[in-house]
Amino acid sequence: MKFKSILITISMIAFLSANAQETNAPKFGKGLFNLVGKDSTWSMNVGARMQFLATTQWDSNSDGLTNPETSFLVRRARLKFGGFAFSPKLKYKLELGLSNRDISGASEFTSNAPRYILDAVVKWNFYQNFELWFGQTKLPGNRERVISSANLQQVDRSLLNSRFNIDRDMGFQLRHHFNLTDTFIVKEAFSIAQGEGRNITSGNLGGHQYTTRLEFYPFGNFTSKGDYKGSDLKFEKKPKLAVGVSYDFNNDAVKNRSNQGSYMTNDVGFYSTNISTVFVDAMFKYKGFSFMGEFANRDAADPLAKNSDGTLTGAEVQVGNGLNLQSGYMLSKTLELSGRYTNIDWDRNITGKGAENQYTLGVSKYIAGHKLKVQTDVSYLDLSDKTNELMFRLQVDVHF
Numbered sequence: 001m002k003f004k005s006i007l008i009t010i011s012m013i014a015f016l017s018a019n020a021q022e023t024n025a026p027k028f029g030k031g032l033f034n035l036v037g038k039d040s041t042w043s044m045n046v047g048a049r050m051q052f053l054a055t056t057q058w059d060s061n062s063d064g065l066t067n068p069e070t071s072f073l074v075r076r077a078r079l080k081f082g083g084f085a086f087s088p089k090l091k092y093k094l095e096l097g098l099s100n101r102d103i104s105g106a107s108e109f110t111s112n113a114p115r116y117i118l119d120a121v122v123k124w125n126f127y128q129n130f131e132l133w134f135g136q137t138k139l140p141g142n143r144e145r146v147i148s149s150a151n152l153q154q155v156d157r158s159l160l161n162s163r164f165n166i167d168r169d170m171g172f173q174l175r176h177h178f179n180l181t182d183t184f185i186v187k188e189a190f191s192i193a194q195g196e197g198r199n200i201t202s203g204n205l206g207g208h209q210y211t212t213r214l215e216f217y218p219f220g221n222f223t224s225k226g227d228y229k230g231s232d233l234k235f236e237k238k239p240k241l242a243v244g245v246s247y248d249f250n251n252d253a254v255k256n257r258s259n260q261g262s263y264m265t266n267d268v269g270f271y272s273t274n275i276s277t278v279f280v281d282a283m284f285k286y287k288g289f290s291f292m293g294e295f296a297n298r299d300a301a302d303p304l305a306k307n308s309d310g311t312l313t314g315a316e317v318q319v320g321n322g323l324n325l326q327s328g329y330m331l332s333k334t335l336e337l338s339g340r341y342t343n344i345d346w347d348r349n350i351t352g353k354g355a356e357n358q359y360t361l362g363v364s365k366y367i368a369g370h371k372l373k374v375q376t377d378v379s380y381l382d383l384s385d386k387t388n389e390l391m392f393r394l395q396v397d398v399h400f
Contacts, residue, residue, distance in 0.1 A: 029371030032400050035083075043083035049150055049399035051075040060380070060388040074099045075156075075395065076149060078118070089126070093137070095119040107263075108202070115199040118168065133173035136198055139259075140173065140189035140213035141166040141246050142294055143281040144324065146228055151370045153230025153290070153328050154362040155377050155393045159342045160322035164296035166248050166277060169193035169209060169259055170200070185217040195250050197259045206272045207251030209259055215244040222285060230292075231328055231336055232285040233369055239286040246279040256305075257318050258298065264305040264315040271305040275317055288330035296322040303350045320346035320353075328362075338362040338377075354384030371399040 025033055031047040053075040058065035077099040084091050095118040097103055103114035121135030138146055144157050145165040157165075171193030179185055194200060195209035217227070219241055223234040227242040250258045252272040264271040281294040303317035322345070328338030344356040362377035374396050381389040 029368055029399055031080075041087075042085050045080075045082050047080040047082075047400055048078065049080070049397070050077050051149070051395055051397050053155070053393065053395045055391065055393050057389060057391045060390045065390060073101070075101060078102065085122070089124065091123045091125075093119050093121050093123070109196070109205070109263075110199050111201050113201075117199055129177050131175045133175065134171075136168055136170045137173075138168050139166045139191050139193060139209075139211050139248070140175075141211065141248060141277070142279040142296060143228070143242075143244055143283060143292065144294055147230060148228075150397065150399050151229040152375075153292075153326065153336070153338050153364070154340060154360060155375050155395045158294075158324040158326065158340060158360075159344055159356060159358050160294055160296055160324040163318065163320075163344055164257070164277065164279075164298055164322050165260070166209075166211065166258055167260055168198040169195065170198070171209070183218070183220040185220060187215040187217070189213040193259070195253060195259050196255065205263075205270055206254040209248065209250040209253075211246065211248040213244060213246040215242055217242050222283075226285055227283050229370065230290070231338075231364065231366075231370075232288050232290040232330060233333075233366060234285075235288050235330065235333075236285045237287070240284070242283045244279070244281045246277075248277040248279075250275045250277075253300075253317075256315060261318065262315070264313065264317075266305060266313050267307040267309075271307075271313060271315070273303065273305075273317065274301040275299070289328075291327045292324075293326070294322075294324045303347075316350050318346070319350050320344065328364075334366045336364045336366070338364065354386075356384075357382040370397070373397050 031045040033046055035044040053073045056068060056070045059067045079096045081094040082092065096116050097118045102118065103116055105115055106112050117136060119137045121133055121137040124132045126132055142161065142165055144161045145167065171191060173189060173191040175189045177185060177187040189212065191211040193209040194204050195206055196204065219239055222240045223236060226234055248258065251274055253275040254263055254270040254272045255261045256264055258275045258277055276299050278297045279294065284291045298319050300317040300319055303319050305313040305315040307313055323343045324340065326340040328336050330336050340360040342358045346353040346355065348354060358379055358381045360377050360379040362375065364373060364375045366373045376394045379391045
């Protein structure tokens with residue numbers, strides 16, 4: 001089945017190439033090729049990217065480093081398609097994940113099928129600075145999640161993101177921006193989504209999910225959309241700052257991390273409760289220096305899952321706070337040193353979990369910016385009620 005799907009995708013690309021007016025070979029990192037319809041009413045850029053990851057991990061205790069584990073992984077392998085349809089005001093994006101990590105997570109609610117589709121969304125600029133999105137894509141949540149995995153400052157995202165992010169979902173988004181002054185820009189986003197994550201095919205078990213986000217740019221836009229890229233590879237000549245606030249409300253959520261995590265089942269089917277998530281984040285860049293900070297909070301109306309008679313099922317909403325502080329400095333145009341501190345403060349009375357503190361030191365070599373790079377980092381995870389861990393990672397990224 002997987003081979004058949006890949007073969008169909010390759011055949012589709014070949015068909016489009018044969019029926020296009022021109023096929024241009026872009027510069028490295030700008031896609032595999034560009035297609036433009038004979039009547040210029042559509043366009044398509046086709047790209048591909050891969051990430052190869054090696055990880056070694058140890059338990060850290062009074063006996064030193066013990067129980068080493070090493071793994072090698074194709075972390076991401078993806079095909080990307082984007083362009084416009086009929087009019088430049090109607091854009092689209094399609095991204096397919098082919099690695100095991102990309103397509104894992106199948107359940108009875110995804111028809112027990114691999115989840116190939118990451119993004120499938122159209123974006124209609126219907127009036128001035130208003131844009132309407134429809135389809136499956138990332139929700140306007142925390143900044144670190146919206147930054148593409150292709151453009152990260154370190155090997156992967158922080159613990160805050162893995163514990164609190166609201167990821168992708170299917171629905172509508174309305175986006176708008178305006179200027180308060182010549183340089184001060186405000187951007188707004190509002191989303192209505194299904195509320196159970198990506199590729200759900202069996203309907204909506206709970207209520208809907210509502211997300212709103214405000215972003216403030218007091219010194220104007222970043223160069224090359226740098227507010228959503230790790231590292232200051234463009235060496236901003238003037239200070240640039242972006243501050244964002246997101247609020248997410250998932251009505252009658254049936255998963256223990258809003259639209260992520262595990263389903264909370266009980267004796268009559270599913271336990272549901274209202275879950276709210278708040279994100280506050282900032283990005284600052286200036287002359288090769290970058291800083292990103294994020295705070296997250298998740299709460300629920302009734303976080304302890306119950307059966308119909310009021311007894312506890314043993315499941316609970318993962319409520320608590322997260323803080324991530326990350327900074328980097330370009331030692332040269334191609335070499336960067338970065339550091340990160342992450343704190344996860346669970347509500348122990350609800351989750352039974354202790355605090356998590358992770359310290360990460362990273363080095364990145366940008367051969368062709370984010371399009372071809374080698375990244376490595378060392379992380380120490382301090383767990384209040386479990387064995388501490390030391391982790392070393394090495395990753396190679398290639399993006400065509």
